[in-house]
Amino acid sequence: MAEEKSMSDVIEQYLKSVLGDASQIEIRRSEIADHFDVVPSQINYVIKTRFTPQRGYFVESKRGGGGYIRIEKVSLLDGVDVLETLINGIGDLLTERDAAAVIKTLYQEQLITRREGDLMMTMISKQTLIIRDRYDQQRFRAHVMKMLLNRLRYES
Template sequence: MRNVSEVIEQYLKQVLHQSPDGIIEIQRNELADKFQCVPSQINYVISTRFTLEKGYIVESKRGGGGYIRIQKVQLHSHGSILDFVSRTIGGQIDQASSEGIVYQLEEAKLITAREANMMKAALSREVLALKLPLRDEVRAAILRAMLIAILSK
């Protein structure tokens, strides 16, 4: 049986998928009532599973009429993909963020499962046995090089 976080994540992804413009606006309290959970559970799901590295832009407006807007980043061409990756990676990247980018590209069918597994293995902290911040700098350079090689077909 799936936990509440997974159910909420799948629900939000389904609603996003059905949205014609790839954007949804939700009210945290209403969603918490729907899933019979505390509003902080909604925050947890959104902050951990709807990140830029995973291909989402999240905006929130607080207050009485507040909402949370979730937008799926659309990667239409290899140029926009490489631009997105360059902006996301920057000069250094941690393991979780690099895995998020790899996950997003695999989910969008831009890389194969085999390519994703090889990339995750090469970017792991066990393989990059360097001290921080050098490890994150090397990881960023390797990830950028791998993606340019794969996506510049």
């Protein structure tokens, strides 16, 4: 039996297909919500969780009558720009899922090898970070990831 995609997965794929090879798109949240027959907050959720700097996107929204959401592929001119964007996007807390997205971006941009990515994933995994408190674990993971990214920046 084939794995069924969640509505969030379907919306993400749709937005990525609309984006295609373009560097950015502007959408109206309500139009996309109507298209998929979902509430506008579902569109917000997809954009907030799937189109992050860690995944290579910058999102800008303008509210109001003529409001829009602009999704832009981060211009990745060279490795240092990628690393800077990722470092700035991490913040103080980092989930394992978001850390995996950062590592995937590094791999896709050919800044690390698959083996290096696997090693980084091991370093930041829940199994490695045996910290019971989720907040402390995410805070420590963010710190470790920033240190790794800074080290890669100086190697570039």
